[in-house]
Amino acid sequence: MIITKNIKMADVIHTNYFTLSVLNRFGIELGFGDKSVDEVCKKNNVDVDFFLEIVNAFVDKDYFPKKHLQTFSVKLITDYLQKTHDYYHKLKVPEIENLIEEMVDSCYTQKENIVLLKKFFNDYKQELLNHTHREEKIVFPYTLAIEKAYNSEESDNSVIELMETYSIEIFQNEHDNIEEKLLDLRNIIIKYLPQPKNSRLCNKLLYELFNLEQDINDHSRIEEKVLVPKIREMEKIITKRFAKK
Amino acid sequence: MYKATFIIIEKSYLIRKGLISIIEKIPNTQVIQQFDNEDDLKTPANFESDFIIINPNLLNANTLNIIKKITPSPALSACSADRSAGRRARKTQVISISEKSTVLTKEFEWTAQIYLDDTQNSILKKLNTLIGNRETKNVKSEVPEEISKREIDILKNIALGYSNKEIADKLFISTHTVVTHRKNITRKLGIKTVPGLTIYAILNKIIDINDTGKSKS
Ligand SMILES: [Fe+2]
Ligand SMILES: [Fe+2]
Numbered sequence: 001m002i003i004t005k006n007i008k009m010a011d012v013i014h015t016n017y018f019t020l021s022v023l024n025r026f027g028i029e030l031g032f033g034d035k036s037v038d039e040v041c042k043k044n045n046v047d048v049d050f051f052l053e054i055v056n057a058f059v060d061k062d063y064f065p066k067k068h069l070q071t072f073s074v075k076l077i078t079d080y081l082q083k084t085h086d087y088y089h090k091l092k093v094p095e096i097e098n099l100i101e102e103m104v105d106s107c108y109t110q111k112e113n114i115v116l117l118k119k120f121f122n123d124y125k126q127e128l129l130n131h132t133h134r135e136e137k138i139v140f141p142y143t144l145a146i147e148k149a150y151n152s153e154e155s156d157n158s159v160i161e162l163m164e165t166y167s168i169e170i171f172q173n174e175h176d177n178i179e180e181k182l183l184d185l186r187n188i189i190i191k192y193l194p195q196p197k198n199s200r201l202c203n204k205l206l207y208e209l210f211n212l213e214q215d216i217n218d219h220s221r222i223e224e225k226v227l228v229p230k231i232r233e234m235e236k237i238i239t240k241r242f243a244k245k
Numbered sequence: 246m247y248k249a250t251f252i253i254i255e256k257s258y259l260i261r262k263g264l265i266s267i268i269e270k271i272p273n274t275q276v277i278q279q280f281d282n283e284d285d286l287k288t289p290a291n292f293e294s295d296f297i298i299i300n301p302n303l304l305n306a307n308t309l310n311i312i313k314k315i316t317p318s319p320a321l322s323a324c325s326a327d328r329s330a331g332r333r334a335r336k337t338q339v340i341s342i343s344e345k346s347t348v349l350t351k352e353f354e355w356t357a358q359i360y361l362d363d364t365q366n367s368i369l370k371k372l373n374t375l376i377g378n379r380e381t382k383n384v385k386s387e388v389p390e391e392i393s394k395r396e397i398d399i400l401k402n403i404a405l406g407y408s409n410k411e412i413a414d415k416l417f418i419s420t421h422t423v424v425t426h427r428k429n430i431t432r433k434l435g436i437k438t439v440p441g442l443t444i445y446a447i448l449n450k451i452i453d454i455n456d457t458g459k460s461k462s
Binding site for chain 2: 062112113116117120123124180181183184185187188191192193194225
């Protein structure tokens with residue numbers, strides 16, 4: 001189902017429970033009664049067109065209007081990406097950590113194996129943190145500077161200097177696949193880990209890992225297929241402007 | 246593990262969807278990527294796929310170059326490196342999707358052509374023949390995927406933190422061979438990363454938990 005402006009926001013969640021996390025990132029809280037998507041977005045100062053494309057792409061892997069997504073401002077896009085990072089670090093990762101911790105506590109027969117998982121995930125958390133930190137400290141500020149230069153009519157040499165030190169091409173090349181390790185972890189639990197007595201926790205953990213993996217997939221897709229091409233286009237035009245002078 | 250992987254490069258959403266739904270009818274196949282224009286084709290270092298289905302209109306010097314860099318996934322090319330005869334890199338096979346038959350340059354040939362007015366059965370037949378051809382060339386990949394003694398040796402060293410080069414020197418084999426073994430290990434276990442392989446090695450008592458990552462001396 002494609003979500004549109006006039007659908008009730010409540011129905012959006014009813015049809016797909018996962019949209020809750022997207023709402024959360026846009027700062028939309030529950031309790032909106034029978035208000036439509038459009039009304040709820042307005043009330044929360046959310047760009048409704050942007051929200052719709054993001055939420056539709058999130059629930060349907062085949063729905064990805066990248067050309068339309070590229071028309072939104074860099075500020076809007078990076079804000080959303082930034083909020084997604086926060087969601088991982090403040091909510092998802094701690095949730096998974098708690099689950100693993102609970103598994104360690106409740107398992108007597110193979111504690112040492114669960115401790116291995118714990119260490120694996122702990123290293124992963126650090127890697128994810130480094131990944132997002134680099135984007136927040138280097139990539140996003142760079143893209144915002146490019147957008148600013150692109151939008152201002154007067155040409156300022158500093159942006160050319162900036163483009164000599166970094167470019168979106170560099171980001172594209174260094175942007176690594178952060179989901180791979182989650183897939184490994186899932187495979188290890190499904191195929192190789194001697195099953196702990198408490199399968200409830202194990203199943204829950206798998207479910208959470210899978211969700212996080214899917215979520216990061218969607219997130220990276222926005223970075224690589226929306227942000228990168230958009231900035232590359234802007235870089236080209238800025239370079240051209242300077243060549244003319 | 247998948248027997249055959251596909252990349253689809255085609256502008257039309259309907260045609261892409263149609264192809265995917267047909268390909269998915271064949272067991273153990275997967276469409277790993279789909280592109281709706283040539284600009285999006287970018288090649289990460291080790292991009293792998295067994296087949297590419299492309300609309301000839303999107304084929305130009307640039308896309309051709311990228312396609313040449315794509316290598317078949319290890320599932321199908323697995324034993325090519327074991328046998329020295331098959332060592333030369335196997336090429337990813339390219340299939341066209343178009344209204345009519347098209348001819349390419351002499352250096353580049355279609356493996357098969359799919360036409361828009363083909364029936365589902367004839368498309369399935371074409372694809373099955375291609376997948377079947379590759380399989381018989383690789384009889385070995387049909388036997389159950391036990392991890393071999395040699396692979397356990399390699400896995401042990403990976404888990405201990407040695408690099409490909411170090412492992413090659415230790416075991417008196419070429420780095421290329423180490424890489425091939427690694428690919429096979431990953432394919433058989435479904436685990437890609439070093440930390441993942443390390444956990445597998447510990448769980449299966451290939452290494453001891455106290456050995457990890459420090460026994461470089
Ligand atoms: Fe990110
Ligand atoms: Fe990223």
